[in-house]
Amino acid sequence: MGAFPFTLSATEGGARTGVLHTPRGEIRTPAFMPVGTAGTVKALTVDQVRSSGADILLGNTYHLMLRPTAERISRLGGLHRFMRWERPILTDSGGFQVMSLSDIAKVTDEAVTFKSHLDGSRHVLTPERSIEIQSDLLGSDIAMQLDELVEYPAEEPRARAAMERSLRWGARSKAAFGQRDRQALFGIQQGSTFHPLRAESAERLQEIGFDGYAIGGLAVGEGHGRMAEVLDYAPGQLPADRPRYLMGVGKPLDIVEAVARGVDMFDCVLPTRSGRHGQAWTWDGPLNLRNARFAEDDSPLDEASDCAASRDYSKAYLHHLFRAGEILGQVLLSWHNISFYGALTAAMRAAITEGRFARFRGDFAERQAPGRRGGS
Amino acid sequence: MGAFPFTLSATEGGARTGVLHTPRGEIRTPAFMPVGTAGTVKALTVDQVRSSGADILLGNTYHLMLRPTAERISRLGGLHRFMRWERPILTDSGGFQVMSLSDIAKVTDEAVTFKSHLDGSRHVLTPERSIEIQSDLLGSDIAMQLDELVEYPAEEPRARAAMERSLRWGARSKAAFGQRDRQALFGIQQGSTFHPLRAESAERLQEIGFDGYAIGGLAVGEGHGRMAEVLDYAPGQLPADRPRYLMGVGKPLDIVEAVARGVDMFDCVLPTRSGRHGQAWTWDGPLNLRNARFAEDDSPLDEASDCAASRDYSKAYLHHLFRAGEILGQVLLSWHNISFYGALTAAMRAAITEGRFARFRGDFAERQAPGRRGGS
Numbered sequence: 001m002g003a004f005p006f007t008l009s010a011t012e013g014g015a016r017t018g019v020l021h022t023p024r025g026e027i028r029t030p031a032f033m034p035v036g037t038a039g040t041v042k043a044l045t046v047d048q049v050r051s052s053g054a055d056i057l058l059g060n061t062y063h064l065m066l067r068p069t070a071e072r073i074s075r076l077g078g079l080h081r082f083m084r085w086e087r088p089i090l091t092d093s094g095g096f097q098v099m100s101l102s103d104i105a106k107v108t109d110e111a112v113t114f115k116s117h118l119d120g121s122r123h124v125l126t127p128e129r130s131i132e133i134q135s136d137l138l139g140s141d142i143a144m145q146l147d148e149l150v151e152y153p154a155e156e157p158r159a160r161a162a163m164e165r166s167l168r169w170g171a172r173s174k175a176a177f178g179q180r181d182r183q184a185l186f187g188i189q190q191g192s193t194f195h196p197l198r199a200e201s202a203e204r205l206q207e208i209g210f211d212g213y214a215i216g217g218l219a220v221g222e223g224h225g226r227m228a229e230v231l232d233y234a235p236g237q238l239p240a241d242r243p244r245y246l247m248g249v250g251k252p253l254d255i256v257e258a259v260a261r262g263v264d265m266f267d268c269v270l271p272t273r274s275g276r277h278g279q280a281w282t283w284d285g286p287l288n289l290r291n292a293r294f295a296e297d298d299s300p301l302d303e304a305s306d307c308a309a310s311r312d313y314s315k316a317y318l319h320h321l322f323r324a325g326e327i328l329g330q331v332l333l334s335w336h337n338i339s340f341y342g343a344l345t346a347a348m349r350a351a352i353t354e355g356r357f358a359r360f361r362g363d364f365a366e367r368q369a370p371g372r373r374g375g376s
Numbered sequence: 377m378g379a380f381p382f383t384l385s386a387t388e389g390g391a392r393t394g395v396l397h398t399p400r401g402e403i404r405t406p407a408f409m410p411v412g413t414a415g416t417v418k419a420l421t422v423d424q425v426r427s428s429g430a431d432i433l434l435g436n437t438y439h440l441m442l443r444p445t446a447e448r449i450s451r452l453g454g455l456h457r458f459m460r461w462e463r464p465i466l467t468d469s470g471g472f473q474v475m476s477l478s479d480i481a482k483v484t485d486e487a488v489t490f491k492s493h494l495d496g497s498r499h500v501l502t503p504e505r506s507i508e509i510q511s512d513l514l515g516s517d518i519a520m521q522l523d524e525l526v527e528y529p530a531e532e533p534r535a536r537a538a539m540e541r542s543l544r545w546g547a548r549s550k551a552a553f554g555q556r557d558r559q560a561l562f563g564i565q566q567g568s569t570f571h572p573l574r575a576e577s578a579e580r581l582q583e584i585g586f587d588g589y590a591i592g593g594l595a596v597g598e599g600h601g602r603m604a605e606v607l608d609y610a611p612g613q614l615p616a617d618r619p620r621y622l623m624g625v626g627k628p629l630d631i632v633e634a635v636a637r638g639v640d641m642f643d644c645v646l647p648t649r650s651g652r653h654g655q656a657w658t659w660d661g662p663l664n665l666r667n668a669r670f671a672e673d674d675s676p677l678d679e680a681s682d683c684a685a686s687r688d689y690s691k692a693y694l695h696h697l698f699r700a701g702e703i704l705g706q707v708l709l710s711w712h713n714i715s716f717y718g719a720l721t722a723a724m725r726a727a728i729t730e731g732r733f734a735r736f737r738g739d740f741a742e743r744q745a746p747g748r749r750g751g752s
Contacts, residue, residue, distance in 0.1 A: 323443065
């Protein structure tokens with residue numbers, strides 16, 4: 001089962017490293033996917049993104065279906081050609097942004113009807129339409145089923161209803177997707193913070209059968225501790241021989257902790273969003289480059305990095321660029337941050353391969369948040 | 377005379393091509409200098425700037441003296457190291473931005489007193505202070521004398537007074553600069569649109585003796601026709617064996633026409649400013665990428681270019697980026713535009729070398745502005 005072969009080369013405790021083989025190239029796991037919201041990883045050229053070590057990008061169905069529209073991207077040869085990224089792309093279903101950005105008109109079992117946040121125009125998203133957009137029009141390599149999220153905290157009946165609707169939508173997504181050799185479809189586990197709901201969701205998703213399984217409905221305000229609690233059991237409920245993808249996560253420490261629990265794939269806007277606002281992620285935690293203490297700091301963010309943004313420019317220069325409101329500051333810090341995320345996943349892959357991930361995890365947690373050790 | 381050897385390898389009519397040799401590298405002329413206002417060519421990394429073919433950048437003394445301050449840049453090792461550009465840098469005197477951006481308190485023969493447009497703080501600029509900032513603190517390769525501009529149109533007495541003050545400031549700049557082997561100082565011709573004033577300015581500047589000579593006071597609203605009239609005689613008033621620099625110019629056609637009249641060096645914010653606003657300069661004139669006619673235009677701006685921004689991305693994609701307000705659109709079009717300016721100067725150097733500049737000039741004018749032939 002699974003359109004794309006997934007080969008695990010090493011494990012250590014729950015953590016694992018391997019390769020997801022796709023027709024457009026290998027995805028080394030654990031993998032971080034920079035987010036290319038509207039057909040661009042914000043502020044970066046595809047060459048800069050690739051140099052960060054990214055094997056795969058995420059594209060947002062909601063943004064692209066509204067502008068420039070999925071039909072236009074299709075006429076222009078698909079999303080890879082449009083944004084000039086020839087490696088794998090995973091697209092989300094559009095559901096998350098419909099819920100968080102648009103003006104929802106109606107949600108039924110059949111469809112979500114909403115108004116665009118751009119121009120108020122009316123749109124309908126169904127599981128079938130989401131697959132058509134993702135797999136047929138945009139031509140992504142990995143499509144996600146449409147699902148229904150619940151906010152945190154949610155009562156159990158509300159969480160169950162959304163989980164069950166997500167299963168129905170998952171089955172319809174699978175039927176619409178059909179059998180494809182060169183594209184994959186991932187299902188999404190829901191169930192909020194309820195262990196039994198997560199277990200039931202995982203089991204019934206596997207009955208439908210997907211090429212990979214995402215853990216959805218986290219990073220919605222439940223906090224680091226409760227997310228870690230769910231991650232203590234959720235990955236183990238999903239099949240071990242298929243990639244596990246934790247959606248929308250997260251801070252570097254969250255990613256390391258999730259890898260320790262068996263997660264393989266991640267996406268998050270944090271590195272690029274932080275970068276545009278002057279925050280650099282480093283091995284020693286986050287730095288705010290706008291802070292006056294960097295005004296005459298001649299050292300680079302990471303002199304050992306392969307990334308020019310991390311290695312060649314001084315903190316004093318970055319500080320100046322942010323103080324002066326220069327676009328180049330946003331470019332360099334976005335680039336640095338996704339390179340740091342790339343270096344972090346590469347370091348985890350090496351540590352797991354060499355059987356020293358437990359020590360890596362402890363050391364990393366100590367450096368990221370002194371006094372707060374990783375683990376639960 | 378001249379700190380930097382200037383070797384002319386070919387001429388055709390008034391046009392000439394050669395090399396200005398500096399300790400930080402060769403400047404091939406005709407040369408276009410991208411403007412690095414506040415220590416950055418806006419939106420671009422130094423690697424992108426260099427890939428455009430630029431041999432030299434311009435830095436703005438006014439912006440840098442206010443933020444992060446020339447003293448801070450000096451403590452950080454100078455402007456080259458600060459912005460990580462190891463090739464030549466020309467700095468302006470600060471006078472132009474003081475006049476155009478700041479709140480001028482007082483202008484006397486001794487000094488210009490002004491308030492910063494950033495925070496209202498009070499500053500004093502003299503010819504001596506400008507040289508200290510440019511040559512000692514920022515460490516630029518080519519410094520410009522402080523001069524006084526007049527607006528267009530100016531009455532002859534007003535133009536004469538500013539020209540004569542500029543000469544006095546030129547002499548003081550030269551005295552403050554002294555003798556340097558590894559840095560150069562350029563004088564600036566003034567005189568508005570008055571031929572006799574321009575002649576007198578040029579003659580008296582040469583008595584002071586500079587390493588190069590700029591034509592100042594143009595591109596201040598006099599229009600293409602009147603600028604061309606001044607350029608019919610102004611370059612010939614300046615010594616042939618030293619580089620001639622036309623400040624703040626300009627559109628591609630203006631640059632070609634100035635080269636035809638004997639100008640060697642140019643700077644202008646136009647390519648980067650246009651690029652940030654969605655305008656691309658091409659061999660066939662300017663294009664506004666926001667225009668709906670590019671929405672599904674799959675062709676790149678210039679498939680023959682060496683620049684990735686010009687060659688690899690479609691107009692439809694650039695159109696989308698500008699419609700969506702994405703930073704990458706500003707990056708790519710700024711990069712394309714300075715690469716186009718770099719390609720234009722390279723094409724002129726080749727045409728002069730091969731004795732076909734006259735035809736190049738005519739063809740270029742016809743493509744840039746159909747129906748309006750170049751020449752005066």
